[in-house]
Amino acid sequence: MLKVSSLNVSIGGSQILRGVNFEVPERSVFCLMGRNGVGKTTTLKSIVGLQSADSGHIMLQGEEITRQRPENRARTGLGYVPQGRDIFPHLTVEENLDIGLRAQGKTKGRSQKFERIFSLFPILKDFLPRKGGMLSGGQQQQLAIARALLTQPKVLILDEPTEGIQPNIIDQIGETIRMLRTEGQMSILLVEQYLDFCKELADCFAIMDRGAVVAAGTIDALTDEVVREHLTV
Numbered sequence: 528m529l530k531v532s533s534l535n536v537s538i539g540g541s542q543i544l545r546g547v548n549f550e551v552p553e554r555s556v557f558c559l560m561g562r563n564g565v566g567k568t569t570t571l572k573s574i575v576g577l578q579s580a581d582s583g584h585i586m587l588q589g590e591e592i593t594r595q596r597p598e599n600r601a602r603t604g605l606g607y608v609p610q611g612r613d614i615f616p617h618l619t620v621e622e623n624l625d626i627g628l629r630a631q632g633k634t635k636g637r638s639q640k641f642e643r644i645f646s647l648f649p650i651l652k653d654f655l656p657r658k659g660g661m662l663s664g665g666q667q668q669q670l671a672i673a674r675a676l677l678t679q680p681k682v683l684i685l686d687e688p689t690e691g692i693q694p695n696i697i698d699q700i701g702e703t704i705r706m707l708r709t710e711g712q713m714s715i716l717l718v719e720q721y722l723d724f725c726k727e728l729a730d731c732f733a734i735m736d737r738g739a740v741v742a743a744g745t746i747d748a749l750t751d752e753v754v755r756e757h758l759t760v
Contacts, residue, residue, distance in 0.1 A: 528553045528714040529574070529682050534583035536566075536573055543569045545738040547583070551682065554711040556704060558725040558746075559718045560758060561735035567718045568610060570735070571686050574716075575607045576600045588681065601630060606680030610687050610718075612671040616660025620651055623659050623670055627677030644673045647703045665696030672700065676707075683707070684716045689724055697724070704728050722754065734758065 529551040536544040544566050551557040561567050572578035574585055576597035585593045592600050601607070614623050624644065628637060645652040648669040654662065659670060668688055675683060685704075689697045704715055705728060719725050725732065726746060733743040734757045742753055 528555075528588060529716065530584070530586040531570070531574065532584040532586070534570070534573060534585065535581045536569055536578060537581050538569070538578070543738050544573065544580075547735070547738070547740055549733040549740055549743060551714050551716050552731065553714055554708070555730040556708050556715045556717060556728050558729035558732045559716065559735065560720075560722075560725060560732055562758065563720075565735045566738040567735055568686055571607070571609075571684055571716070571718060574600075575605050575684065601678060604681030606675035606678045606683045606713075608668075608671045608675050608683075608685045608688065610690065612664075612667045614659040614662075614667050614670050614674070616658065618659055619656055620659060620662070620670055621655040623674055624651070624677060627674035630678050640677060644676065647676075647706070648673050648699070663693075665692045668692055668700065669696065672703065680713055682714045682716055686718045687720060688717070689719065689721045697721075701728055722758065725749075 531547055531549050534544050534547040535542065547570055559567055559570065569578055573580050576595060580593060583593065584591060587603055587605065590603065592603060624641065628640065650666060651670060651673055654666065659667065662670060672688065688700055701724060707713060707715060717729065726749060729746045731745050732749055733740045735741065736757055742757055
């Protein structure tokens, strides 16, 4: 579904990514892991077009998207929930969700699409008229994921969705990811520090260190030894 090959990225004269390689299979959950500052968020930003690449290739369903503008990548099928969520705080929950629909120009069947979102995140239905900035952090995260889902992505990209979130909402987000994987309509690329969350949900993983992938495989290969070598601080 998504393939990153020999991706190199420099920012301000410093090389951040050094030949990053990994593949996200169709209908799977892929967890990108690593200690702080190893290049995970830069990798995601490069995939969605918010950070330009020096060299390398990004392929979505066999189509080269490396030089496409971010909005074109979104229309091609990338849905992105960044670290910090980036909802529109002065717009209502309903208006935030509408932006997800309008981003793809797929406003037909709005009621049915909204009901689908409410089945995943029931609290959003109660908060439709509330300003996004008035929601808790966990509720904002649910809104951000819901907005991305309304673009009907082929690959849903989540950057640390559990960061700063209360445990009950982490469970709900995990259940949503599990349901989306079961439905088989998209792949999910997840950057996550919460090891148990990854082990519970992911089909496969890659670990980054110093801007490169240093370990990868199916989730069964994420052994205690691998964790100690590449993830333990």
